[in-house]
Ligand SMILES: [Zn+2]
C-alpha cells in the first residue's frame with residue numbers, strides 16, 4: 030500500500046509506513062520517551078488500561094481497547110504532565126491453566142511464551158506504554174505481596190474460613206465466586222456450563238463490611254451502566270425484621286425481613302423455605318409424611334425452576350400456626366419451594382393482597398386475602414394483588430393505623446413492633462462475602478498451614494512467598510492439585526514447630542487484579558508491596574479504561590481493596606480511580622462477535638504488515654464511538670489509509686522555487702480559523718473519548734490545507750502553521766507518521782514532546798455567516814457572507830445561484846425579502 034506522490038523537483042516520495050514505523054519505535058524506546066520518572070517534578074498523571082490475560086494472540090480488540098487511553102496519555106504528556114501509562118499481564122488463573130491443559134504444556138512455560146509474543150505485538154502498536162514498570166502477577170516477586178495482603182486482611186478479620194454452599198462449575202471443576210455465576214440459568218461466566226451447589230470449607234473476604242460505602246459514587250466519574258450494575262449487585266433494601274411467635278414451646282419466633290412492614294396487618298399466613306431449620310421442629314405428626322415428601326422433592330429442583338413465575342405454585346401446610354404480631358391472629362404456616370433458603374431469612378410473611386406470588390398461592394389453597402393498603406381515592410380491584418402502589422396510598426383495615434399514609438405508617442408500625450420487642454428497622458443486602466478459594470493449581474498459594482493443635486495458622490510474613498511448586502499434576506480432578514504434592518504439602522507449624530500441612534487452595538485471580546495498579550507505582554521494590562510515597566504521588570488513577578463485563582467483579586473488588594487497605598492504615602485515599610471509561614466491542618465484518626469458530630477474526634498483524642500501525646490505529650478509532658465499538662469494515666480501512674496518504678503528500682516540505690507565494694489575507698484568515706477550530710474540537714474529542722469525530726475533524730483540516738495549496742497558498746505562513754498543527758494533533762492518534770513528517774519538515778525531535786496547542790477563541794471565531802436562501806418559502810441554497818455584506822450584494826448573490834435560477838426558470842421575481850442575518854426569500858410571480 031503505497032501512494033506515489035511528487036513533491037520537490039524530480040524526487041519521488043512514497044507514502045510507505047514500513048520505511049519509518051519500526052525505526053521510530055526503536056528510537057522512542059532507546060530514548061525512554063514513555064518512561065515515567067518518580068523524580069520528574071511535573072504534575073503526575075496516571076492513565077491505566079486493564080491488563081490482559083496472556084491467553085493467546087493479541088487481537089484487534091486489544092488494540093481497540095488500548096489505543097483510546099494511549100491517545101489520552103499521549104495528549105497528557107504534551108499538555109505538560111508527568112504521565113505513567115504502564116502495562117502488565119494478568120497471568121494467573123483459569124484461561125492460562127485451561128489452555129495449558131489442552132496443549133499439554135506447563136502453565137508457566139505457556140504463559141511466558143504468550144507474554145513474550147503479546148509484548149512484541151503491543152510494541153508494534155506504537156502505544157506509549159512504560160515497559161520499565163511491567164508486572165507479571167505469576168512472578169513470585171509479585172504474588173509474595175498478594176499473599177501479604179491476604180495476611181493483613183486475615184489479621185484484621187477481613188479474611189475468614191467458613192463452610193459454605195458454593196457454586197461449582199462441573200466443567201472447570203472449580204468453585205466460582207457469586208459474581209462469576211451469570212444469567213437466569215446460573216451458568217459459569219467462563220465456560221457457560223450450568224453451575225451446581227457444593228458444601229465446602231472455603232476462604233472468604235468480608236466485602237460486605239463495605240457494602241454501604243461501595244454504594245457511594247460521590248466524586249466519581251463512572252459510566253451510568255457500571256454504577257447501576259454495582260448498585261443492583263449490592264442490592265440494599267430498607268425495611269424491617271419482624272418476629273412471628275409460634276405456638277410451640279421453647280422455639281424461637283420465625284423471623285422475616287420485609288420492605289413493606291406497613292402491610293403486616295395483611296399477613297394471613299407464613300411460608301417457610303422447605304430447607305428452613307424450623308420445619309422439622311414445627312411440623313405436626315399428622316402432617317409429617319406430606320411435609321417430608323415435599324421437602325425431598327424441592328431439594329431435587331434447581332433454583333431456577335423454583336424461582337420461575339410461570340409454573341403453578343405448590344406447597345403444603347405443616348400443621349403449625351404463628352401469631353401475627355400486630356393482629357394477634359393465628360395464621361397457618363406453610364412450606365413452598367418458591368421461598369429459597371439463601372435469600373433473606375428463608376421465611377416470609379405472606380401478604381397475598383399485595384404480592385403476586387402470595388396472591389397466586391392464596392388462590393390455589395383458598396387462604397384469606399386481606400387488602401390493607403389502597404389508593405386514597407377508590408378501591409383496589411379484589412381480583413388481583415394491589416402492587417402498583419400510588420403516591421397517595423393509605424392503610425385500610427389496619428387497626429389504629431387505618432387511614433394513615435403508607436409513608437408515615439412504615440416508621441409508625443416499626444415503632445409499635447419495637448415496643449412489643451417483635452421487630453425493628455433493618456437493612457438487607459443482596460451482596461454476599463467474596464469467596465476467594467480456588468481448587469486449582471495456577472494461582473498464588475493461600476499462605477496458611479494447618480496444625481492438629483493450632484488449627485489454621487498464618488505463614489509468618491518473613492517466610493513469604495509460599496512458592497507454587499512447579500512439578501505438580503495440575504489436571505483438574507475436583508480437589509486442589511497441590512494435594513498431590515506430598516513434599517510441598519508437609520511443613521511445620523509456625524506456632525509449635527510440630528508437623529503441619531499447607532493449605533492447598535489458591536487465591537482467586539481477581540485478587541491479583543485488585544491491587545496491581547498499586548504495584549505499578551513502585552514495581553521493583555522488593556522490600557514491600559508498594560512504596561507509600563510513590564503511591565501517594567501517583568494515585569488515584571486519573572483515568573481507568575477496560576471492559577464493562579468487569580462491572581461487578583474486578584471493578585467492585587478493586588474499590589473494596591482500596592477502602593480495606595485504607596482502613597488498615599496502608600493507603601490514604603478512598604477510591605482507586607476517579608474516572609472510568611468502558612470501550613465497546615469490535616465486531617466481525619458480519620456484525621457478529623469475533624470468534625475463531627465463525628472465522629471472522631481480524632488479526633492485527635497482517636493489517637499492520639499491509640497498512641502500517643498508524644492506519645490500523647486511526648481506523649479503529651474511526652469505527653464508531655469508542656464506548657460502542659462497531660463492525661469491522663474492510664473498505665473503511667482503505668479510506669483511512671488514503672487520508673494518511675494525503676497527509677503525507679501535503680506535509681512534505683515545499684520547494685520554495687516551485688511555490689507561488691500568493692498571499693491572500695482572506696484565505697490565510699480562513700485557514701487560521703479552521704486550524705484553531707480544529708485544535709478546540711480535537712482536544713475536546715480526545716478528552717471525551719469521541720475519537721471518531723476527532724478523526725473527522727482532522728480529515729477536514731487536511732482537506733482545508735489541500736484546498737489552500739490548490740489556491741496557491743503553499744508558501745504562506747498560515748499554511749505552514751496549519752500543517753505543523755495538524756501533525757501535533759495527529760501525534761497521539763498516529764504517532765509514527767506525525768514523527769516522520771515532523772522531522773522531514775525540519776523540526777526538532779520529537780513531535781511527542783511538543784506542547785499541546787491551545788485554541789485562540791478570537792482566531793477560531795467565525796467571521797462569515799451562512800444565510801439560507803428560499804424560493805417561495807422552500808430552502809434552495811445557502812450563501813456564505815460576512816456580517817457586513819450589503820443587502821443589494823446579498824440579493825445579487827442569491828439571484829445568481831444556479832439552484833435559485835432553476836426555480837425562477839428565467840422569470841423576474843415578484844419580490845425578494847431579506848431578514849438581515851437570518852434568511853433570504855425569493856417570491857416568484859403568479860403565472
Ligand atoms: Zn466453567
Ligand SMILES: [Zn+2]
Nearest residue numbers: 480483522525
Ligand atoms: Zn502447632
